[in-house]
Every structure is written in C-alpha cells, then in structure tokens.
Amino acid sequence: MRHGFKWLLFALAIVAARAFAQDPGAEHAPDTMQARVLACAACHGRQGQGTDSDYFPRLAGKPAGYLYNQLVAFRDGQRKYPPMNYLLAYLPDPYLRQIATYFAAERPPFPALAASSAGGDVMATGQTLVTRGDPGRHIPACASCHGSALTGMEPAIPGLLGLHADYISAQLGAWRYGTRTASAPDCMQEVAARLSDGDVTAIAAWLSSRPAPADPVPVPHGTLKMPLACGSEPK
Amino acid sequence: MSGVRVRIFQTIRRRTLASLCVAAVLSASAISSRAASANDASTIARGEYLARAGDCIACHTMPGGKLFGGQRPMATPFGTLYSPNISPDRQTGIGKWSAGQFYAMMHTGHSSDGSLLYPAMPFAAYTKVTRADSDAIFAYLKSVPPVRLANRVHDMRFPYNNRSLLLGWRTLYFREGEFQPDTAQSVEWNRGAYLVQGLGHCSMCHTAINALGGSSESKAFEGGLIPMQAWYAPSLTSNREAGLGEWSIEDITSLLRTGVSRRGAVYGPMAEVVYDSLQYLSDDDIRAMAVYLKSLPPHGGEATPPSATASEEKDRLFPLGGKIYDAQCATCHGAKGLGKLPDFPPLANNQSIQMTSSVNPIRMVLNGGYPPGTGRNPRPYGMPPFAQSLSDEEVAAVVTFIRTAWGNHGTAVSARDVSELRSAPLD
Numbered sequence: 173m174r175h176g177f178k179w180l181l182f183a184l185a186i187v188a189a190r191a192f193a194q195d196p197g198a199e200h201a202p203d204t205m206q207a208r209v210l211a212c213a214a215c216h217g218r219q220g221q222g223t224d225s226d227y228f229p230r231l232a233g234k235p236a237g238y239l240y241n242q243l244v245a246f247r248d249g250q251r252k253y254p255p256m257n258y259l260l261a262y263l264p265d266p267y268l269r270q271i272a273t274y275f276a277a278e279r280p281p282f283p284a285l286a287a288s289s290a291g292g293d294v295m296a297t298g299q300t301l302v303t304r305g306d307p308g309r310h311i312p313a314c315a316s317c318h319g320s321a322l323t324g325m326e327p328a329i330p331g332l333l334g335l336h337a338d339y340i341s342a343q344l345g346a347w348r349y350g351t352r353t354a355s356a357p358d359c360m361q362e363v364a365a366r367l368s369d370g371d372v373t374a375i376a377a378w379l380s381s382r383p384a385p386a387d388p389v390p391v392p393h394g395t396l397k398m399p400l401a402c403g404s405e406p407k
Numbered sequence: 408m409s410g411v412r413v414r415i416f417q418t419i420r421r422r423t424l425a426s427l428c429v430a431a432v433l434s435a436s437a438i439s440s441r442a443a444s445a446n447d448a449s450t451i452a453r454g455e456y457l458a459r460a461g462d463c464i465a466c467h468t469m470p471g472g473k474l475f476g477g478q479r480p481m482a483t484p485f486g487t488l489y490s491p492n493i494s495p496d497r498q499t500g501i502g503k504w505s506a507g508q509f510y511a512m513m514h515t516g517h518s519s520d521g522s523l524l525y526p527a528m529p530f531a532a533y534t535k536v537t538r539a540d541s542d543a544i545f546a547y548l549k550s551v552p553p554v555r556l557a558n559r560v561h562d563m564r565f566p567y568n569n570r571s572l573l574l575g576w577r578t579l580y581f582r583e584g585e586f587q588p589d590t591a592q593s594v595e596w597n598r599g600a601y602l603v604q605g606l607g608h609c610s611m612c613h614t615a616i617n618a619l620g621g622s623s624e625s626k627a628f629e630g631g632l633i634p635m636q637a638w639y640a641p642s643l644t645s646n647r648e649a650g651l652g653e654w655s656i657e658d659i660t661s662l663l664r665t666g667v668s669r670r671g672a673v674y675g676p677m678a679e680v681v682y683d684s685l686q687y688l689s690d691d692d693i694r695a696m697a698v699y700l701k702s703l704p705p706h707g708g709e710a711t712p713p714s715a716t717a718s719e720e721k722d723r724l725f726p727l728g729g730k731i732y733d734a735q736c737a738t739c740h741g742a743k744g745l746g747k748l749p750d751f752p753p754l755a756n757n758q759s760i761q762m763t764s765s766v767n768p769i770r771m772v773l774n775g776g777y778p779p780g781t782g783r784n785p786r787p788y789g790m791p792p793f794a795q796s797l798s799d800e801e802v803a804a805v806v807t808f809i810r811t812a813w814g815n816h817g818t819a820v821s822a823r824d825v826s827e828l829r830s831a832p833l834d
Contacts, residue, residue, distance in 0.1 A: 201739070201750035201788055210739070211775050211789025214796065225795070248471030254833035255774065255792060261470075262682035262779035267786050 205274040211259060212271070221280035226338035232278040235390045237327030239272035241354065241404050250353045251346075282334045282384030290377035294370075298378025301371055302332075311366050312399040314375065317359075322382065324390035328404045331390060332379050340376035348372075355403030362400065447546070454547025457540050460692070461533065461606035462684035463548075466490045475500070476554035481527050482635040482832075486563035488527050496553035509545040510538055515583055523573040525561070526580070532608035535586035535601065592702075595691075599699025602692060607684075612640035612676060632766065637831035638675040639764040644703045648762045651701045659697035664688070666778040666787065667749040671757050674776045674790075675767070682779035721811055721819035724800075728808025731801055735793070736809075744813045750788040754809045761810055761817035768806050769820060769828050772797070799825040 201207055206218065212231075217223050220231030231239060245251040247260040247268065260268070288295070300306070302322070305313035315322060317329055324331035332340070346352035347364035354360060367375070398405070458464070467475050467490045477492040494500040501509070501519070508519040516530035517523060524530055536544075566572060586605055588597040603609050614627050630642030641648035651659050654670055662668035666681045673681050685693065733742070736754075740746050744755035754760055760768045775792035778784065793802065799822035806825070810817025 199741070199745075199747045201747045208786055208788050211777060211791045214775070214791035214793070228795075244471075249469075249834075250471070255794070258774060258833035259777055259789065259792070262678045263777055263787075264780040264785065267780045270786065 205270065209271055209274060212275075216275075217280070219278040219280040220275040221278075222283055222334060222336075226336040227342065229336075229339050230283070230334040231275040232280050233323075233388045233390075234276060234330045235324055235326050235328055236269075236272045236276035237406075238324065238330045238404070239275055240269050241328055243268040243272060245354065252351050279388065282388070285334070285336060285380050288337055288377040288381050290373070294374045295378050295381065297371070298374035298376070301367075301375050302378055309366055311371075312363065314379075317396060317398050317402070319391045319396060321385050321387070321391075322379070323385050323388055325396055326390050326393045327406065329390070329402075331385075331388065333382050333385055333388075335380060337376040337380035340379055341372050344372045344375065357401045357403050359398075359400045359402035359404075450543050450546045451550045452547075454543035454545070454550075456687070456689075457544050457606060458547055459684050459687040460602060461536075461544065461608070462680060463493065463544075465679055465683045466527075467493050473554040473556070474551055475548065476556045478556065478559050483527060484634050485567035486561065488525055488561050488563070489559035490527075491558045492554060492556050493548055494551060494554040494556075495549045496555050499555055499557045500553060501548065502553060504545075506542045506545045509548075510541040513541050513544075514585070516577065516581065523570050523577070525563075525570075525573065526576060529608035529611050531581050532605055532610060534581075534583050535605035537585055540606075593698075595695045595698050596702060598692065599695035599697070602688075602696050603699055607696070609643070613643050630764075632764065633676060635832065636676060637766060637828060638770065639762065639766040640676070641759065641762055641764075641767075643700060644705055648758055650703070650705050650758070651697070652703075652705050654701065656694065656697050656701065659701060660690075660693045661749065663696060664690075664693050664781070665749075665783040666781050667752070667784055669748045669753075671752045671759050672749070672778040672787075674771060674778065678776070678779045681781060686779070686781040686783070717818050720821060721807055724804040724807040724819055725811065727801070728804035728806070729812070731797070731805040732808050732812075736805070744809065744815075755813035755815065757815075761815045763818075765806060765810065765817070765820040765824060766828065768810065768817075769802065769825055770831060772802050772806055773825070773828060774831075774833060794829060799823075799829070 212220070215223060215225070215228040216231050222228060222230035222232075242251065243260060243263075244265070246253065246256040247263060249257060251257075263271075290298075301311065302314040303320075305311045305316065314332060318324055318332050319329075322332045343352060344364050344367060347360050348367065350361070352360075364372075393406070463475070466479055466481065467477050469476065469479050472478070473494070475492065475494040477490045477494075479490045481488045481490065492500040495502040497503050504519050512518055512524070513530060513533040513536055515534070516526070516528070561568070586601045589600070592600075610627055612633050613630055627644075630640055630648055632639050642650060644650050658668045658670045662671070662673060663681065663685045665686070666673050666678065688696075739751040740754050741751075744753060744757075746753035771790060773792065773794040775790040777789040778787040780787055797805070802825040803820050803822045807819040809815065810820070
C-alpha cells in the first residue's frame with residue numbers, strides 16, 4: 173500500500189513536470205550560434221552566404237581572423253557603416269571571435285552573380301591587375317596575397333570570390349578615401365591609393381565574373397610570401 | 408597575521424640568528440609600507456568601482472581609444488561638445504588637479520580654472536556624490552596611465568558658445584548639495600537612491616529635457632525623448648512606461664546587471680549604460696537601485712483613449728501587420744507575443760512597446776539591435792534589422808500590430824512616423 177502511494181506521487185510529479193514544460197512561457201531560445209546571429213542573417217543570409225543585395229557581402233568561409241578584425245573595426249569605428257557600427261557597439265571581443273569562427277566554418281554554395289556588362293577590354297585589364305598586378309605602378313597582383321585561387325589566406329586575408337562587383341568597388345573606394353581602415357601598416361590602403369577609377373571598375377568586374385572555386389578553403393598561413401607588410405596579419 | 412608568522416618561521420629555518428634580526432627590521436618596515444599601499448590600492452579599487460557606477464568611461468573614452476583620453480563628440484541641440492581628457496597627464500589631462508578641485512568640479516560644476524562646465528557633464532547629479540567617494544574616484548583617475556592628447560575645442564553655435572549664459576541655466580536647473588539620506592527609508596533604499604540620483608545620473612535621460620536643455624525636478628524620472636539620439640527614455644514612474652512598480656526585484660536586477668530579463672531587454676543608449684557601467688556593480692548595489700526604482704511613486708502617463716483617426720488607422724494596418732508578424736517575428740517572439748525568455752523578449756504586456764511614444768518599437772524594427780554582452784550574458788541574441796526589407800507602410804503595420812495585439816494598449820503608428828525615423832542617427 174505504501175509502495176503504491178509512492179508510485180502515485182511519482183506519477184503525479186511526472187505529469188506536473190510535463191505540464192510545466194508545455195507552458196509556452198517556459199520555452200527557451202535555441203542554444204545555438206545560428207539563433208544568436210539571426211540579426212546578421214537578415215542581410216548576410218543564415219549561413220553568411222550573402223544575399224541578392226549588392227552591398228551585403230558573403231561572410232561564409234572567409235578566414236576567422238579576417239572576420240574578427242572586421243567585427244572589431246565596425247564596433248570601434250575604424251570601419252564606418254552605421255547599421256553595423258550600431259549592431260556591434262556593445263559586444264565583447266570573445267563573442268565577436270565566436271561569431272567570426274561560426275561564419276568562417278560555414279560552407280554554403282556560392283551564389284550565381286549577375287553577369288557583368290563590362291566590355292572585353294575592361295575584363296582583360298581586371299584579369300591582369302588581379303593575376304599579375306602592374307609592376308610599373310607598384311601595384312601588386314591581388315593574387316599575391318589573396319592566393320592564386322583567390323580564396324584568401326589564414327588567418328586574416330579574405331577570399332575575393334562570391335562578392336558583387338558593386339561591393340568590391342565600394343570597398344576599394346572606401347580604402348582610397350579612408351572610410352575603411354585597418355591596423356598599420358594599412359597595406360590595402362597603400363594598394364588602393366595607387367588604383368585609378370578605371371582599375372577599380374575593372375578589378376571588380378573581373379572578380380565578380382569568376383566561377384565558384386573548386387575548394388573554397390583559404391590557404392594556410394605562411395603559404396604566400398606577401399609583397400608588402402600588413403598590420404592585420406600576425407607578425 | 409598567520410601569514411607573517413609563517414614567513415618568520417621560514418626565515419628562522421633559513422637564516423642565522425644575526426641575519427634574523429636584520430630581516431625582522433626589514434620585514435617590519437615592509438609590512439608598514441605594504442599596509443599604506445594596501446590602503447591606497449583599496450581606495451583606488453573603490454574609486455574604479457565608483458567611476459564605473461558614474462560611467463565616466465562612456466563619454467571620456469573614444470570607442471577603441473585610450474582610456475580617459477576624451478575627445479568623444481557629443482551632439483547637442485546647441486552644437487557639438489567634445490569630452491575632455493581626464494587621464495592624469497599633467498599638460499593635457501587632470502594631472503595638476505588636486506582632490507579638492509576635483510570635488511569642487513563634481514559638486515559645483517566649475518572646472519579647476521573656475522570656468523563653468525556645460526551640463527553635458529552631469530554635475531547636477533554628481534553634486535550628490537560624497538567627498539569621500541569623489542576623492543576615491545580622483546585617486547583612481549590619477550592611477551591610470553596618462554594620455555597626452557590635447558582637448559578638442561567645443562563647436563557650439565552662437566549664443567551657446569558664451570559660457571556666461573550657463574549662469575541662467577544653473578539658476579533654473581541646478582541645485583548644489585550632497586545626497587541627504589531619508590531616515591524614514593531603509594539603508595538599502597538610501598543606497599539605491601544615492602546611486603540612481605548621483606553617480607548613476609539616470610535623470611540625464613529619464614527626465615524630459617526642455618528647450619533650454621534643462622530638466623525640471625518636478626518631472627523627475629518621467630521620461631522624455633533623448634535629444635539628438637532619437638531614442639525615447641521611458642518614464643521610470645509610470646507603470647505604463649518603464650515604471651517598475653509591477654516588476655519583481657529579480658526582473659529589475661536581471662535587466663540592470665545582465666541586459667536581459669523576463670520582462671524585456673535593454674537596447675539603444677541603455678545598452679551602453681549596462682555594458683560600460685551597471686554590469687560591473689555589486690549584487691548589493693544593483694539590488695539597492697532596484698528597490699529604490701521600484702519604490703518611485705507612480706504618476707503621469709495615464710492612458711488617453713485613441714482618437715477616431717487613430718482607431719481607423721489601426722483597423723486598416725492591423726491585418727497586414729498580423730501577416731508580417733506571423734512570417735517574420737513569430738518564430739522568436741511566439742504566436743502570442745510571449746517570447747522565449749529571457750533571450751527573445753515578450754511583446755505581449757511589454758511596456759516598452761505600448762508607450763505613448765512609438766519611437767523605440769519603430770526603431771527596434773528598423774534597426775534591430777543586440778543587448779549588451781555582459782559578464783552574466785556574454786553571448787546575447789540579436790534582433791534583426793528590417794529597414795532594408797520592409798517598406799514604411801509595412802513597418803507601420805507590424806508595429807501597430809504588436810502595439811495593439813494580445814491586449815496591448817498602444818496606438819497605431821503611421822508610415823510617416825516610420826519614414827522620419829529611418830534617418831535617425833545610429834551612433
């Protein structure tokens with residue numbers, strides 16, 4: 173009899189616990205990074221794949237160190253884009269590191285980008301600058317730091333594929349005009365300052381015309397001997 | 408004491424009697440100087456804590472810049488002010504100040520050279536700070552690395568660039584005097600009142616600012632639009648706004664310390680306050696502030712019945728708003744607006760959404776936002792921005808929906824209200 177009473181209590185406790193668990197007010201947010209970065213997904217896509225908008229870049233697969241540097245730069249104002257500056261203003265370094273690591277590890281398919289209307293001459297100029305640079309004007313090839321496959325290098329040099337032409341030209345413009353800056357020596361500022369408007373258009377058009385890379389993974393740190401010093405890279 | 412004894416025994420083991428005598432003398436002097444420096448260290452530590460409570464860093468340090476180097480621009484309706492360098496640099500900071508001059512500045516709003524401070528420096532609140540606390544803050548400021556950075560000249564429009572006008576402002580709005588405890592209240596309540604009214608300078612935002620840049624004591628904590636930032640600082644006295652009369656102490660302390668709670672999260676300028684200041688305060692102090700805030704007598708902010716046009720607007724926008732809500736918002740905030748606590752805030756019965764001012768809910772939908780990352784909530788969940796994907800009409804519809812669904816008592820908002828806030832500053 174005492175035994176039966178215990179069982180009854182036990183059964184009642186389970187029923188009560190279930191009823192409590194089903195209380196909609198007791199539902200919790202999923203304990204995942206994906207749920208935490210929903211605020212990023214609105215513009216960059218759930219996996220950081222980018223969206224149709226020209227100015228919201230792909231984040232997925234870029235090196236974590238690069239993404240982290242950008243998050244810190246937006247938070248502290250070295251990169252200026254008010255909606256990003258605002259969102260990140262009160263997030264601490266370790267969390268920004270986790271957000272960067274999350275998007276760096278994502279591997280969504282590359283988007284099909286709109287075909288460029290640029291002519292053959294422009295494309296040829298773009299290809300030359302990206303793959304060989306212009307030694308006469310001291311412009312290094314993009315590929316010399318971003319890799320021959322243009323997928324970037326660990327830990328802090330981004331891949332350049334899967335980005336809209338308007339985004340690439342806006343970033344090169346921002347380097348030239350100083351609204352986008354990085355730790356000194358600011359190598360991208362130095363390179364961008366040597367580019368003409370025509371160079372920027374050509375580079376952006378050719379890069380955005382490239383197909384998705386077979387292997388999107390950035391090359392390991394130290395693979396490439398860089399032609400100039402960059403403050404964002406580890407010493 | 409026992410530590411000293413252990414050290415002496417170890418010394419006896421290791422040394423001869425002769426050298427023990429020397430060691431005893433040395434250690435005696437070491438102990439006395441250690442006691443003095445421990446005293447200084449504890450004053451400095453207390454000063455650092457109080458400087459956190461006063462949130463000095465928010466205005467006197469550029470984001471990512473050198474601690475207390477100043478130069479942070481502060482837009483006001485009268486021009487732009489640049490916060491001064493308060494590091495201990497002797498040329499450009501406060502290295503030559505005395506503790507007395509620092510207290511006079513906090514207490515009376517006069518700088519060390521006698522000039523009048525603009526009230527962007529919350530001396531109307533800091534005047535309540537005790538001399539001992541002011542001295543501790545000064546000791547802390549003197550202990551940080553000096554920053555050689557000359558102050559930027561303020562960029563105030565005529566006639567506000569004439570500081571003698573501040574005499575008029577002071578006559579109207581400044582009451583000098585340290586905090587006087589209310590003996591009818593508990594020690595805890597008085598501690599909370601001291602922090603909220605003094606170092607916390609909560610009234611800077613939560614009391615309406617009038618055309619002269621002043622806030623009237625009779626309107627204390629009744630809320631108001633923060634000039635130039637286009638965020639509405641809700642009333643702390645009206646239960647229809649952020650009045651905390653109906654909140655539990657646990658929910659208030661959770662909001663202040665972690666940035667999130669079961670009733671809602673902090674955002675906008677209040678996120679900065681939690682990030683830079685409140686998360687560092689002790690449990691006792693946060694609780695004291697909560698006890699005081701909860702006790703503020705409710706007044707003002709009575710519901711006004713919506714006008715006929717507002718009702719028509721609501722009926723027109725509500726169905727579209729409901730559709731957008733189900734598609735975009737319900738996953739996190741729940742079909743019935745109950746949220747998933749504390750990370751996805753509830754919208755039903757959330758005061759912040761139903762207030763007479765619709766500025767904050769519109770801005771949250773347009774700009775999204777993260778609560779601050781704090782020691783107790785290091786990985787907050789973020790609200791996505793919708794400015795890039797919803798039209799003015801759609802934002803108006805969904806904000807109208809959440810302000811009026813589930814028994815919420817807000818009123819409709821218009822596409823024009825939304826349009827005006829699209830250009831609101833984000834920094």
